[in-house]
Amino acid sequence: MFTARFFALTLLFPALLLLGTWLPFIVPIAVIYGLGLLALLWLDRHYAGSVEQFRIERKHDNKLSLGVQNRIILRISLRAPRPVPITIRDEPPLLFVGAESAILRSILVPHETTELVYQVRPLKRGNYSFGDLTIRWWGPLNFFIRQATIPASAPVKVYPNLHEIRKYDLLARRDQLSGMGLHNVRLRGEGTAFESLRDYTPDDPYKIINWKATARRARPISMDYEPERSQRVMIAVDVGRMMRSPIRVDDPDGDSWNMAKVDFVINSVLLFSYVATLKGDQVGLLIFADQVQQYLAPRAGRAHFQQLLEMMYAVESQPVEADYGRALNYLGIQSKKRSLVVVFTDLSGSRASESLLMHMPRLLPRHLPLLVTIRDPVLDQETSHHPTTSDLVYRRAIAEQLNNERSLLLENLLRRGVLTLDIAAEHLTMAVVNRYLQLKARRLA
Structure with missing residues (x-):
């Protein structure tokens, strides 16, 4: 593939020939110029090198997270003796938001590794596949562009939001969960029942270091404690027709995207069940529409949480009305x-409602x-506008x-002893976890 520079220089050849009709001595110069340009x-093509x-x-990540930005890193090493400008295009799944940003440019340095990063946001769980990589690079004279396709197709799975779990673990170790929007959370390790010893990490508070074990093993050792009281938590998720409807979210960075209500719920259930598992509670899950789709009895422990994760990964909404009874x-x-x-x-x-x-x-x-329940942002927007037309x-x-019918139902349920939480989708996860922690602290469950 020829560059704009080469085409610009090529245009001089017919110009010289045309000038040679009036000045014959220029014709051999034009021929030499043309042959030299071809040489x-x-x-340039030869020294551009091959794709090897x-x-x-x-x-x-082995498992991409639903509804959040996932980093995709392309690591490129160059074995040529000179810097090489490149453009590389990846082929993420088309249904991912941000797939159009997978065209990256850089100038590679000889015998060094360059990392190029882009981000994608999956909006639905399931199995997907990345395609091949296409790379273009320029010759040293910028006359010729070479292109090659590198086989790189690979499957990838999109799970509920695992990023929130990693964030929770990190902030819990630093005792900074308030930065995540969680309140009144007891840090793991501050219970009363000893659970296990583990290697010290830099984020651990000094008060959970076991000094005797540290001296015995000649390396810092920390202690974990079990929460004080184990409870049972049963989560029931409606996957009926109304949970298929999308909700629009406007990010602070200016991005807008739509995701089904059921996927917002699944993300919330994931962190909720993870926190409950860390607190020592037994967590169960029931998936239903017009029929009970799946049921997992309440149990405690991380192995059980993995079962919950796989169960939530496979959840699909159904085009039927939910049967609550x-x-x-x-x-x-x-x-x-x-x-x-x-x-x-x-x-x-x-x-x-009835x-x-x-x-x-x-x-x-x-x-x-x-x-x-998830509040409908469209209804909130309609009620906040000042109408100027009859429509x-x-x-x-x-x-x-x-909205009034909704509020009346929630008030009637509350009067009958049923707790309620009506919240916008983007705040659902933290609101649910906070309510759970409040109930656990008050020992109502």
Whole structure:
């Protein structure tokens, strides 16, 4: 592939020939110029080198996280004796937000490794695949561009948001969970029942160092403690028709994207169940639509959390109405011991509201029910606007009516002893975890 520089220089050749019609002595100069240009082009192509001079690998997490930015790193090593300008294009799955940013440019330095980074945001869980890498590089004279495709296709799985778990672990070790939006969280290691010894990490507070074990093993050793009281947490997730509807999120950095309500819920359930597992609680999961789709009995421990993770990875929403009565009756039969029962759903009409109002209070007094619903941002926007036309007045009136019906249902449930949490999707995860920690601290469950 020829460059703009080569084409510009090539245009001088016919210009010289044309000038030679008036000045014949210029014709041999033009011929020499043309032959020299062709010779330089051949040399430039030759010394551009082959694709073997590059070593390229793609790096990313084994499991990408749903709904957040995931870093994709391209590591490129150059074995040529000179710097080489390149353009490289990756082929992330087209359904990822940010796939268009996978065209990167750099100037490679000989015998060094360069890292080029772009980010993608998956909006749906499942199996995906990266494609091949295409690289272009320039010859030393910038006359010729070479291009090659490097086989690099590889499968990748998108799981619920694992980034939040890593962030939680990091901030918990630093005792900085308030920076994540969590409140009244007891740091792991501050319980009363000794659990295990482990190697010290730089973020550990000094008070959990076991000095005797440190002296015995000749390296710093920290202690972990079990939380003071184990409880049962039963999570029920509605995957019916209304949970398929997308919610638009506007990031502070200016990006906007849509993700299904059920995926916001799955991300929230992941961190919620992880925190509950660290607190020593037994966590169970029930997935339902018009039928009970899956059920995992409450258990404690990290191995059980991995089962929860795989179960949440495979959840799919269904184009049917949710049957709360069938799901909650099934839960009542399967879970006889007192539990905190957290139901994630969407208030989708009068029939669903009546069903929730009928069946949620029946969990009492054996269980403590908590209903978690996602607020509809469209309704909030409609009620906040000042209407200027009759159509806008009508739309605002409908939005206010729906919000009033929603508020009335939540108030009726609260009067009957059912706890409620109605929150915007982008704040759902932290709000759920905070409510759980408050209930655990008050020992209501």
